[in-house]
Amino acid sequence: MRPISAARPSRRGALAALMAGLVLLGACSRTAAPPAVTRLPLYTGQEPKRKVVLTFPSSQQAGFINVDREIYATVSMVAQAKQVLLALMAGPQADEPGAAACFGPQAAFLEVYLDGKGLAVVDLPSATVQAMPGGTSAEVATLYCLVRTLSADIPQVSRVQVLVDGQAAESLRGHVDLLDPLVLSDF
Amino acid sequence: MNALARCAAALALASGLWAPASARPLVLLDPGHGGPDGGVQAAGFREADFVLDLARRVEPLLKARGADVRLTRDSDEALSLSARVDLANALQPLAMVSLHVNAAFQPLARGTRLFVPAETAVDLPEAPLWGQAAGMHAAASHTLGLCLAKAFGVGGPRPVQSLKLGLFRGLGVPACLVELEFATHPEDLALLKNDSQVQALAEKLADGIAAYVLPPPAEAPGAAH
Numbered sequence: 001m002r003p004i005s006a007a008r009p010s011r012r013g014a015l016a017a018l019m020a021g022l023v024l025l026g027a028c029s030r031t032a033a034p035p036a037v038t039r040l041p042l043y044t045g046q047e048p049k050r051k052v053v054l055t056f057p058s059s060q061q062a063g064f065i066n067v068d069r070e071i072y073a074t075v076s077m078v079a080q081a082k083q084v085l086l087a088l089m090a091g092p093q094a095d096e097p098g099a100a101a102c103f104g105p106q107a108a109f110l111e112v113y114l115d116g117k118g119l120a121v122v123d124l125p126s127a128t129v130q131a132m133p134g135g136t137s138a139e140v141a142t143l144y145c146l147v148r149t150l151s152a153d154i155p156q157v158s159r160v161q162v163l164v165d166g167q168a169a170e171s172l173r174g175h176v177d178l179l180d181p182l183v184l185s186d187f
Numbered sequence: 188m189n190a191l192a193r194c195a196a197a198l199a200l201a202s203g204l205w206a207p208a209s210a211r212p213l214v215l216l217d218p219g220h221g222g223p224d225g226g227v228q229a230a231g232f233r234e235a236d237f238v239l240d241l242a243r244r245v246e247p248l249l250k251a252r253g254a255d256v257r258l259t260r261d262s263d264e265a266l267s268l269s270a271r272v273d274l275a276n277a278l279q280p281l282a283m284v285s286l287h288v289n290a291a292f293q294p295l296a297r298g299t300r301l302f303v304p305a306e307t308a309v310d311l312p313e314a315p316l317w318g319q320a321a322g323m324h325a326a327a328s329h330t331l332g333l334c335l336a337k338a339f340g341v342g343g344p345r346p347v348q349s350l351k352l353g354l355f356r357g358l359g360v361p362a363c364l365v366e367l368e369f370a371t372h373p374e375d376l377a378l379l380k381n382d383s384q385v386q387a388l389a390e391k392l393a394d395g396i397a398a399y400v401l402p403p404p405a406e407a408p409g410a411a412h
Contacts, residue, residue, distance in 0.1 A: 057292050100292045134227040134234065135290030136302060136366050140350070142292075170268045170353045174220055175287075175364075177353040186351045 043072035052153040056099035102145035104131030118158040212400040215280035222265025238286040248393035268353040289366035297372040303328035305349040327361035338395030
């Protein structure tokens with residue numbers, strides 16, 4: 001009988017590892033589920049509020065209009081950026097008839113990062129991108145409103161890098177170049 | 188065009204085995220989107236199919252005017268932006284015109300929009316190489332855009348807009364991306380579904396491109412001024 005080394009997996013252990021591997025392989029071979037959208041609470045509701053300015057496309061004419069909103073002034077600037085982004089994605093309210101949406105329905109983000117050197121990274125799920133109407137003008141509207149709103153409301157932000165499903169993307173829907181961070185002067 | 192054909196064209200060019208058969212200027216038409224990327228879709232309308240049909244209509248019109256024409260894709264196939272750029276850089280057409288249909292969040296938006304590479308990037312030492320490549324042809328692209336604007340009757344203070352589009356990344360030829368009408372506007376969408384109106388769009392495209400790539404017709408001897 002051969003002695004079993006402590007560092008060597010037992011036959012039962014090896015079988016378990018094989019089974020786990022097969023299960024993992026099976027999971028990987030199936031169509032990947034879309035990444036989960038962040039739903040962590042961004043504020044307690046006890047923080048003071050502060051005014052922010054959201055930019056939306058004008059619904060009545062060419063161009064854009066600004067609307068005022070309030071967010072909780074959390075200690076975390078990332079949490080503030082996420083509140084701003086959620087408000088932007090939710091679109092104009094009923095008492096803002098001059099404004100049009102700049103994202104499609106059910107828009108969401110996967111994550112927002114700030115690097116502290118002026119860069120905000122906004123990671124969008126592909127479902128949100130596919131819900132946009134397409135076309136250069138719609139893409140420009142989405143990205144301009146995103147860059148302008150984050151730049152105006154989050155002092156640490158001057159550039160915005162957009163990712164799709166955590167990956168660098170050539171564009172949202174085949175038009176505006178997303179491989180470099182966007183700045184306001186790009187528009 | 189499939190990947191093999193693109194590769195063969197690039198190799199033939201690089202090896203000097205292929206040269207244009209005539210002095211006819213080459214135009215590269217780029218039907219946007221394709222394959223799983225249908226582009227703008229509305230009420231039975233699919234942008235990828237529409238612009239391919241449009242390119243096929245423009246091709247004979249331009250040939251009849253004296254240009255040679257190539258298409259970046261001639262079927263409903265997926266083609267990345269970088270693959271389109273690689274093909275353009277290999278073929279070195281006198282003009283590349285990318286065909287698209289627009290969409291907007293604003294319900295009233297309509298009409299034709301023309302986009303060309305930004306001119307400023309080339310002047311900035313810190314500009315990325317792709318910006319410098321596209322910027323080198325910014326002035327020519329702007330002229331191409333103005334020729335198309337005239338054909339389509341696009342006016343206003345900015346008939347041609349500079350924009351950082353993915354198609355212009357690393358592009359080494361004059362180019363213009365044309366957004367023909369808004370599929371999100373009911374009247375524009377009706378126009379896009381009308382065969383005779385689509386043919387009229389093809390004629391305008393051919394006129395605008397020809398005005399850029401072909402010399403103006405010589406005046407008849409003794410023509411009165």
